[in-house]
Every structure is written in C-alpha cells, then in structure tokens.
Amino acid sequence: MLTFEIMLEVDENKSLEGNVELVPQLTLDCVIFGFHGSSLKVLLLKWKGTEYYSLPGGTVKQEESLDDAAIRVLKERTGLDKIFLRQFYTFGKVERYDRESIRKKLAHLVNPDLWYKRPISVGYYALVDFEEVFPNPDLLSESCGWWDLSDVPELLFDHNEILEKALHALRLELSFQPVGLNLLPEKFTMPDMMRMYEAILGKKIDPRNFQKKILKSGIVIKLDEVKKGVAHKSPFLYKFDANKYEEVLKEGGLFFI
Amino acid sequence: MLTFEIMLEVDENKSLEGNVELVPQLTLDCVIFGFHGSSLKVLLLKWKGTEYYSLPGGTVKQEESLDDAAIRVLKERTGLDKIFLRQFYTFGKVERYDRESIRKKLAHLVNPDLWYKRPISVGYYALVDFEEVFPNPDLLSESCGWWDLSDVPELLFDHNEILEKALHALRLELSFQPVGLNLLPEKFTMPDMMRMYEAILGKKIDPRNFQKKILKSGIVIKLDEVKKGVAHKSPFLYKFDANKYEEVLKEGGLFFI
Numbered sequence: 420m421l422t423f424e425i426m427l428e429v430d431e432n433k434s435l436e437g438n439v440e441l442v443p444q445l446t447l448d449c450v451i452f453g454f455h456g457s458s459l460k461v462l463l464l465k466w467k468g469t470e471y472y473s474l475p476g477g478t479v480k481q482e483e484s485l486d487d488a489a490i491r492v493l494k495e496r497t498g499l500d501k502i503f504l505r506q507f508y509t510f511g512k513v514e515r516y517d518r519e520s521i522r523k524k525l526a527h528l529v530n531p532d533l534w535y536k537r538p539i540s541v542g543y544y545a546l547v548d549f550e551e552v553f554p555n556p557d558l559l560s561e562s563c564g565w566w567d568l569s570d571v572p573e574l575l576f577d578h579n580e581i582l583e584k585a586l587h588a589l590r591l592e593l594s595f596q597p598v599g600l601n602l603l604p605e606k607f608t609m610p611d612m613m614r615m616y617e618a619i620l621g622k623k624i625d626p627r628n629f630q631k632k633i634l635k636s637g638i639v640i641k642l643d644e645v646k647k648g649v650a651h652k653s654p655f656l657y658k659f660d661a662n663k664y665e666e667v668l669k670e671g672g673l674f675f676i
Numbered sequence: 677m678l679t680f681e682i683m684l685e686v687d688e689n690k691s692l693e694g695n696v697e698l699v700p701q702l703t704l705d706c707v708i709f710g711f712h713g714s715s716l717k718v719l720l721l722k723w724k725g726t727e728y729y730s731l732p733g734g735t736v737k738q739e740e741s742l743d744d745a746a747i748r749v750l751k752e753r754t755g756l757d758k759i760f761l762r763q764f765y766t767f768g769k770v771e772r773y774d775r776e777s778i779r780k781k782l783a784h785l786v787n788p789d790l791w792y793k794r795p796i797s798v799g800y801y802a803l804v805d806f807e808e809v810f811p812n813p814d815l816l817s818e819s820c821g822w823w824d825l826s827d828v829p830e831l832l833f834d835h836n837e838i839l840e841k842a843l844h845a846l847r848l849e850l851s852f853q854p855v856g857l858n859l860l861p862e863k864f865t866m867p868d869m870m871r872m873y874e875a876i877l878g879k880k881i882d883p884r885n886f887q888k889k890i891l892k893s894g895i896v897i898k899l900d901e902v903k904k905g906v907a908h909k910s911p912f913l914y915k916f917d918a919n920k921y922e923e924v925l926k927e928g929g930l931f932f933i
Contacts, residue, residue, distance in 0.1 A: 442701055442793075442796060443700045443701060444699055444700060444701075444702070445701070445702070445796060479768070479796075481793060482770060483770065484768055484769045484770050485766065485767075485768030485769075485796065486768075506765065506766060508763065509742065509763060509766040509798050510742075511736070511741055511742030511743075511798070512741045512742075513739060513740065513741050536699075536738060539699060539702060539736075539742065539796075539798075541766050541768070541796075591848070591852065595848065
C-alpha cells in the first residue's frame with residue numbers, strides 16, 4: 420500500500436530539491452545498460468501508484484555541464500561513481516510530449532500544464548557492471564529495476580524511441596568503445612563474452628570464429644583458472660588487457676557487425 | 677567600406693526576424709562539409725567589421741523540431757533544400773561562452789550581457805555537393821565562404837572543438853552513411869573518390885587496394901565515359917549504384933579506418 424504526499428507542482432526553472440536554477444526546457448534521459456546471464460538489460464523506473472515505466476532522467480542545473488548532470492543522475496539511480504557514459508543523441512520533436520496522455524496517466528503525480536512546452540532531452544547511455552549496481556528510485560517513482568531488453572514494456576513519453584536509438588548507438592560503437600570492459604565482470608569466460616556480443620547485436624555469432632578473432636586481437640589474457648559450478652567441462656576464465664584493448668579499438672580492428 | 681545599422685540587442689527568447697518565440701538558451705551549430713579538388717572544406721562566416729570567424733548557426737523556434745531548425749539554417753546559408761544532415765553531439769559546458777572575450781571581439785555587434793547564460797548547442801554536420809552551394813552570410817556576418825580544413829583559423833566561442841568533433845563523427849560514420857553520394861558530384865573518377873576518403877581520414881590510402889575494394893563492393897558503376905581535360909591518360913568516370921551502396925552500408929562492409 421502506497422501513500423502519497425502532495426502532488427508535485429514542478430516549476431520548470433527550479434530544481435525539486437530547492438531553489439537551484441535549472442536550464443529551462445532541457446532534460447536528460449539515461450539508458451543504463453547492464454549484462455547478466457545471456458541478456459542485455461536496461462534500468463527502468465516505475466512511476467508511483469501506476470503501471471507505467473520510463474527511463475531514468477533529470478534536469479540540468481545552470482552551473483553544471485551536461486556531462487556533470489548525467490553523472491549526477493546516474494549516481495543517484497545506480498549508486499555508482501565511475502560509470503562509462505556516452506552522449507548519443509538529443510531529442511527535440513515538437514510532439515514528443517503529449518499533454519493529454521500525461522494528464523490521463525500521471526495526473527495524481529504531476530501537473531502537465533506546468534510543463535507547458537516540450538523539453539529538449541539529451542540522451543546518454545551508460546554501461547555498468549550489473550553486479551555492482553543498487554537501483555534506486557527517484558521522487559516520482561516507486562521502484563527502479565532491471566528489465567530484459569526483450570521484455571521492455573511500452574514506456575512513457577518517447578522513451579521507447581530513446582532506448583531504440585541508444586541501442587543503435589551502442590551497436591555502432593561496439594568496435595570503437597571498450598564495451599566489454601564495462602559490461603562484463605572482471606573475470607569472464609569466452610562464452611560469456613560471446614553472449615554479450617550476441618545480446619547487443621541481436622544475432623547469433625559463430626563461436627569458433629569469435630574465439631579465434633578475439634584471441635588473435637590480443638585484447639584478452641587467459642587466466643590459469645576455470646569457472647566453477649558449470650556442468651561438464653569447466654571453461655577457462657579470461658580478463659581484458661586494457662592497454663591492448665584500447666590500442667585495438669583505436670585502430671578500429673574489432674568488427675562484428 | 678562597411679556601414680552598420682544599429683547594434684543588435686539580441687533578446688534570447690525572441691527571434692531576430694520578429695516575435696516568434698524561441699526555445700530559451702538553446703542554439704544550433706552547423707558544420708557544412710564540401711569536397712573540392714583534393715580537400716575537404718567547411719563553410720565559415722566572417723563577422724561584420726572583424727577578422728573573426730565562426731560556424732553558421734541559429735536558434736530553435738518553439739513550434740519547430742531540432743531537425744527542422746537545422747534544415748532551415750542550412751537552407752539560409754547554402755540555398756540548398758535537400759541536404760544530407762546528421763545530428764552528432766550537443767555541447768553544454770558551463771564555460772563554453774566567455775563573456776569578456778565576446779565583449780572584446782564583438783562589442784560593436786552584440787551585447788553579451790543579454791546572453792547572460794551559456795547556451796546549449798546542438799551540433800549538426802551536413803554533406804553538400806560543393807558545386808551546388810551559393811554561400812550566404814547571416815545578419816551578423818559580412819561573408820560566408822569555403823575554407824580548406826587544413827587552413828581553418830581560430831574560431832569564435834568553442835567552434836574549433838565543434839568542428840573537431842564533427843570531423844570525428846564523419847570519420848566514424850564513413851562506413852555506415854552514404855558519404856560519397858553526398859560529397860562527390862554525380863560522375864567522378866576513382867582518384868576523385870580516393871582523394872575524398874583521404875581528405876576525411878587525414879591519411880594516405882593505397883590506391884590499388886582502394887580500387888579493388890570499391891569495385892568488389894559493387895557500389896559504383898563504371899560509365900562508358902572518360903574525364904576530359906586531364907593530362908596524360910584520361911581516367912574513366914563512375915557513378916554510384918545508390919541501392920547497392922545502401923545495402924553494403926547496412927551490412928557495415930566498407931571499412932577504411
């Protein structure tokens with residue numbers, strides 16, 4: 420059973436926490452990706468007293484850069500300080516907020532008449548180690564949790580489109596950014612790594628070619644250790660050679676698309 | 677000899693053309709790339725009565741999407757209606773505008789006290805056919821012209837950084853976007869195309885491998901025509917097979933980086 424205080428009368432130019440002045444008509448939306456088991460996951464907020472979900476987001480203070488605002492929002496939602504973060508697109512269609520739809524769904528929480536114009540929203544995606552995150556809801560949400568990418572429901576506002584675009588950006592940057600270093604735990608097996616690529620690309624990869632290509636690139640170091648608790652043959656563990664990984668990415672040599 | 681009307685008292689929330697309401701504290705900056713001879717060029721504005729240059733830019737009207745605002749600005753500066761246009765990054769550092777520096781350089785044109793907070797600027801890059809553009813200055817500039825990428829002077833505001841980032845985005849997208857289709861004239865030689873890749877990547881390419889790779893990809897059609905006015909052996913002309921080009925890009929099969 421949930422109890423609500425008062426409906427939040429959001430003043431566009433003031434922060435919820437007090438009198439900090441905000442950049443008007445500007446927001447951030449964050450697509451926080453994690454990887455667990457064999458699937459790519461994304462962090463969603465459930466709005467108080469509703470069955471509606473959205474991406475985590477926030478506002479930008481006048482004395483804060485866009486990147487700093489994104490770092491702050493991500494720390495609030497995940498508890499993590501150091502996060503791999505990329506700005507990927509800014510959303511600015513006139514019709515991105517439908518006031519009547521907001522009124523119908525969220526009238527007990529917000530007054531859409533105070534959001535009288537569409538905000539421009541800067542999209543960031545983040546890659547986090549699933550096991551290190553403690554999801555934390557914001558003022559308007561009752562829970563914050565991981566969703567399998569394939570189970571994501573219809574989201575509020577234009578957030579399905581934002582998620583789609585973030586995934587597209589992640590795919591394009593898979594060859595240029597240290598994605599594995601940020602999504603995988605410190606030690607991982609070759610099948611773990613392959614499943615991460617498959618989850619991001621949304622397609623099957625040939626395991627033999629994959630292993631050959633990764634080993635040839637030199638970006639991973641084979642450890643003298645196997646993964647326990649796995650049926651049959653225990654697979655070897657690997658870790659990244661961060662310097663070599665960076666070098667190979669700079670040369671653009673890791674193409675799976 | 678130049679004569680100035682009055683200094684423009686720019687109201688952040690109103691358009692220069694009249695009472696159209698603008699999205700506050702938000703601007704656009706456009707990096708317009710063209711290709712000519714063997715070099716990549718960019719369109720710069722020279723501010724009235726100064727030796728200072730900047731990228732073309734503009735504001736966003738309340739009833740206009742970001743993309744529509746960029747299309748409008750590009751049409752105003754180039755005369756072109758249909759332009760290949762990509763949003764690549766949004767610039768939002770607190771210190772991106774230095775009021776004292778603006779006062780020193782542009783005091784006869786603008787009153788920086790009216791720009792009391794840093795604008796957030798959405799960066800777009802455009803690829804245009806050099807030969808079809810008629811550069812056109814804006815209200816604050818006396819000329820608008822092409823500059824070789826290697827000769828670009830120190831620009832106003834953070835525009836050198838914006839240009840750098842646009843070039844980086846163009847390099848990354850060279851394999852996924854129909855760059856050649858937009859930068860080259862309808863008919864071109866193999867050396868023309870190679871020089872375009874070299875200009876964007878900023879490095880030499882092996883001509884034999886290049887020709888082999890391009891021909892194998894099937895994205896160009898050899899015409900029964902040679903380029904005239906070239907010394908010695910006249911090289912054959914080619915044109916793009918637009919459908920095949922699109923198909924190959926979708927598969928991500930054109931890597932030169």
